[in-house]
Amino acid sequence: MNLQESIRISLEKAVETVAGRHVEVALEHPRLSAHGDFTTNVALLLGGNPREVAEKILAVWEKPSVVVSADIAGPGFINIRLSERALLDSLKEAFRLGEHFGKSQSFRKKKVIIEYTDQNPFKEMHVGHLYSNIIGESISRLFEAGEADVRRAIYQGDIGLHVAKAVWGMRVLMEEQKLGLEELDQKESRERVAFLGKAYVLGATRFEDDKNVQEEITRLNKKIYERDKEVKEIYETGRKWSLEDFERMYARLGTKFDFYYLESGMSHKGINIVRENLKKGVFEESDNAIIFPGEKVGLHTRVFINSLGLPTYEAKELALAPTKYKDFPYDVSIIVTGNDIIEYFKVILKALEKIDPELAGKTRHIGHGMIRLPEGKMSSRTGNVLTAEWLLDEAKKRLTATYQEMEKETADKVAVGAIKYALLKVSIGQDVSFSFEKSLNFEGDSGPYIQYTHARTQSVLANSKQKTQNAKLNVKIKLNDEELAILRYFYRFPEVVQQATESFTPNILCTFLFDLAQRYNAFYNKHRIVDAENTSREFRLLLTSVVGTILKNGLWLLGIQAPTKL
């Protein structure tokens, strides 16, 4: 914000006079509002008695008019307080910007590609994929708010043993239930994928238990690779069901992909890249396989092409990077996956660094944690898999049971928002303990609470006879401490968005929105009762309008819908 800039620059000038050299001044927002709007520890860094140094700085500082006071505190911090006028001006500025408040040009014209979700056809979306999706979508939107040119990508494992297991299971189930492909094809999308899910579990279970089945599935796997006539139709139909159902889910989640990459498309290219670089000495041969000797650089040694000459995940990943670049010459490439493959990615990036240092330098891997459900148990063996769909439906079910008057469509938005918020409010990389009770609670640090507060602002504005557009702020009014407290808080929004984007931390945005919502509710709860005397109507409406916009924009950045009525 240029408010902050002007203070910093003038302060640096003062410091230069005192210290005789240029020193960068870091202006921070103190944790306690009693410590002012901005604070700096520059006096502590210059040497000498910090309090004396601070006094000297203050003596020569030509304060911008927005600064009303500056004090020395503690060991030598300089605490700066802004004038009411400055705070009110920032409110008006935010109001003027409206929908643009929080947006910036920080990433203007930067091309950013984000790969996330990475779920596999023939299997249902698991809660882990859901988590990846939620993070990826939010990061995409954060970059979009900075005017980056963003493309969303998904990489899907459409081939491999898991597919063969599912296809095998399909055939068995179809025979048992005397159902044909056409018949199944008529069914609803949800039923079809439930069938696929069942088929996969059957195949996976029997694969473990029965040697004959194991051989059969292995043979089937090869046939799928070769697109053998025997399996072509069933494979392609199953894949179609899967991919169609994914779209239904993406629509529900509010996400949409620009690029779809299939693992089967990377095999050939991956092999070529590895073989070429084998000659250049990037890779080595060992036990008939081609490996990357990661141990030499403190990483794991990994196989890129196995002894049968087939590319592994790593080789395909090497092919994916240039493929993406060809489709969209990016400045930044972000890949979101579970943190269990962090070590693999380090190896892949190291290999890529030797092959194409530029691409490697643009790539950033983000590993997220696992979802823990304390109220239930995880069991993938029995078919009691925790699917994303189940999680969303369960949340919706619980919500409608408690709030029976809520419209179904709204309930779904709130349920999805509740889950998204619960997952985004903790830092990426940590495991998340998910609790329905806490996530769905309309009180406390939850998605529904933010959505509720947003809806409240909209209803306040709708009920007010006075149009906010015409609201003129009487700057002569004396604001009380509460009012100032909210003003001191909300104008940091653009800064928070910026920080969340740069460091991939949507959780700080959650914290901010929650704090703001709390302050607003506390303020409003009082004044709808007391009314008029202590605060001006214009001020309340203007504030409501700005807070509403921030909550709306903030929720959008998190990928959460903001209904105007709950």
Added chain:
RNA sequence: GCGCCCGUAGUUCAGCCUGGAUAGAACGCAAGAUUGCGGAUCUUGAGGCCGCAGGUUCAAAUCCUGCCGGGCGCACCA
């Protein structure tokens, strides 16, 4: 054994990258106010050797080292 991540209030988590003031929230708990309820709302409060031990620093939850405890990964699955 080696590598990576984690350990903060009863619980779930921020804060650690970039060291600063009294370590913050939420839920839960306790007390009070109000109320047409054992519900709702508001106010206040209690609750912390920041895993342990060293080191660096004017200053350490934060940086470094060692240890203890937990999770994950360590060559032809993704």
